[in-house]
Amino acid sequence: MKRAFYVLALCLAPLLAMAELPPWTAPEQRDHPRLGQILETRAGAWIDPVELVDRLASAPYVVVGEKHDNPDHHALQQWLLEQLHARRPQQSLLLEMLVPAQEAKIGDVRAEPDQMDDQTLQRRLDWDAGWPWALYGELLRWGLREPQRLLPANLGRDEILELYRGEAPPMPEYDEDTRSFLQRTIVDAHCGKLPPEQVSSMLAIQYARDQRMAASLSDAPAPALLIAGSFHARRDLGVALHWPEDKTLAVIMLAEAGGELPSAKQADYVWVTPAMPEEDYCEGW
Template identity: 35%
Template sequence: MQSKERILSRLISYALLGTLLLTGGCQYNQRPESAALIEPASQVEAHPLRGKIIALADGKQISPEELFKQLRNHRFILIGEKHDNPEHHQRELQLLQALQNGSNTRLVLEMLDEQQGESLARLSSMSSESEIKTLLNWNDRNWPWQDYGPLISAALREGNQLKAGNLSKPVLMQIYQTGLPDQPRLATVSTIPQTIRATIQQQVYESHCRTIPFEQMGPMTDIQLSRDASMAYALNHQLGEQMQAILITGAFHARKDTGIPQHLRKLTTEPVVSILLTETDDSIKTAAEAISSNAETADYIWFTSRSEEKDYCAPLQQQSHKQDS
């Protein structure tokens, strides 16, 4: 059987690939205009749902402008992406630009961890791209700047409050090796029902392409739950009364049935709105089929073009073979 140290090394070295596979009241904003529609860079597809936005509560198809109007009335907005789909980053910027309300907007990014968060106060609307990347010690390999830099720059330019949502590698290692640290931002982990935990553990197992034995996935499930708890805490902690908090994260984190909303419910009574940016799928071609497949996962589904097909399991399996040899 493999040692914990070897498993932990694998966890840190390809955790991002596992994440890629998982990806998957009052008026808080007064801005009347909507952001200009951004055309996706990918080729036009013939799929009937491509570009469509479905409100799952009533099954209606709505326009981007109507979506923006509805979102302005909500305090917590979660946007779930597939990390390597270029159109998803365009839609996120479109959503942010439509909802921004100066210092009354908090933008939380999964792509920033608490160590980077310590440097956010040193950034301003005058910070250059190179200054931002240097201060944040930006990891372009895991999170390409071309994908997330525009979001950070737009938030700084408009005077939004930037917050780090994720956990740093030292904290992830601590959770894996010795369990959850006693920190306020992780307090909701213990409140998650066992049924949801079991679902997450199965998803984490699949996301790592079954390269690690299922019975050894407990600590990695703790990590997934802890990341959700951390992002929920970053959204809610000391949020001003008139502020709206927007999160950019992987789709699995944004799911209402298993992800961050489960933690936010323990922190606030405010409703949480989840938007899943979803690639078109030949098995789902009608709004009714979309609703049936996603009824418990989100409030809105925004269908996009598909990104380049990749075999995410290949690097994980290759790494597993190297570790075992």
Template identity: 30%
Template sequence: MKTLFSMLRRPVATFVALILILMLVNVSAPRADNRDVPSPPTDWVSTLDRDHPLVGKIYATASNTVVSAQDMGRALALARFVLLGEIHDNPDHHLWQAWAIRAVSKLRGARIVEGHPQIDVIAMEMIRADQYAALDRFYGRDVEVPRPRPPKALARFLEWDKSGWPDFKIYEPIISQALYEQLVIVPASPSKELSRKVSKDWDNALSQGEIKRLGLDIAFSSDLENALTAEIGKSHCGLIPEAAFPAMARVQRFRDATMADAMLSVGPYKGAILIAGNGHVRRDRGVPFFLMARGVTPKQIVSIAHVEVRPGETNPAAYVDSTPEGKPAVDYVVFTPRTDRPDPCEKMRKDMSKGAPTPSTEKKSEPARNRATDVKP
């Protein structure tokens, strides 16, 4: 009997030991999970202040805490409209924007956002409405048998080198990711001609129906209006006469309303991503203002500012713009090193001293604290 009991007990003990071993392996071994966001791009291209303690950190303004890439990625994937700000000439900001596009697509592919609107479109501030024909040629919409084109071909079709935007090479990661995820790139900015009309002759540039449709009939509060005009003065280094501010403010509002319209072109049941300067993604008076004016709920919008660290400033809250009511103007802030660049205000002074024309009202009015680099050259 004892021998029989020993024979029966041995297989049970072996089985229990095997289960324990498998449990230990399961706990200790790293597991790949398609619900994890991709690794953030921390091989920095910008050279200044890489060792700053905030570099690579993500700050959530609502909770006043530093959060993980996973946390922010999930918030993006759950949103209908994702607004990705930037300083235009910082290549790390474009790498993080491309990462955000990838994170949204990956998490949506993992079905964690079942029932949420599908994001189909990436609207880019750098592309104007009068460039649709060039986009059609890039995508091959004008031929019977379209062929895939490399991302860098878009620069040729858009004549990017004549646009005044920074080198296309630093924007290429965004284009590559959009094509890989099969998201359609659309213009976010109005045509040059219409921008000029809005600047010079607001009363006749747009019909009353178009003004109402875009949400431009909703006036800013006096606090918002004053904040916008003050920012215009700062972003142009105090070199623009105040008499030009109202026209520039009108163009700024028109541009933001047009960007919102580009995002809403997906229809009532889908979503979009915006690539634009940090000033345009502000929740109080930027593109979100016009999205909400047209019925989008605040919870459907997530806004991210990508900012450069400042020497000696380690409080993440100090980098966050505030609304007139004292609330954060964006939802998340991503910190990167600084790009080495000449002082744009000094360049503007030299250009004006040589008799060069003052900055066009078509150009963006965004903060001088970004060393005016959010303003298109």
């Protein structure tokens, strides 16, 4: 009887220890019937966050796609990392927001991130203010608390400028449909104001960023998790196009309720969250 109780306790321990999910912050779609649930796209089945952690605990490489301005996406990313780390050490956390020139700076502050205020830590990391510290600061601090865990994933500024100014390289992983879709997306994101030659340059930068993120993740000590924007994370457009065939990759997309959810072609799991208000970024361009 005691043995049976002991075995049951061991089985239940991970569930009992799992932290509560963070409260929602984004204001829209709070009453969506699938809010907080996760779609396993291939089976078309809905699972809860506990089961997602169970499945990802054995995954060597994971990509999580976010909508950059949604605070719930950042809160869920950190919750997921903490739960996975409680199951097994999270060896690597890679961020789109970090570039190679910051790697030495990361090493300099690893021993003392909690002894610095936000302003000092941003300065020491040479943090890009285009990524709001209010959304990313806690994630950075979490990544810095373990030696060698936090790693850059993106291209450096000099590499981007070289691609922008040079002739677009071949992009064999893009078929014609993918290329056309991304070109339209780039034009729309810049309110239709980009000249054609700049569209080609920006497409080359997108391609090279995905290549770099795939290589950085693949080379990182496993289990490794990459956080990136949704287009970089999508299976049909981003990192997965450049992923080594001999390594397993799990793709999770954080998706705002109320819109069309990613398909199995785009992600393995889709976690439904509240939405931020739509903004017209082209107003007054």
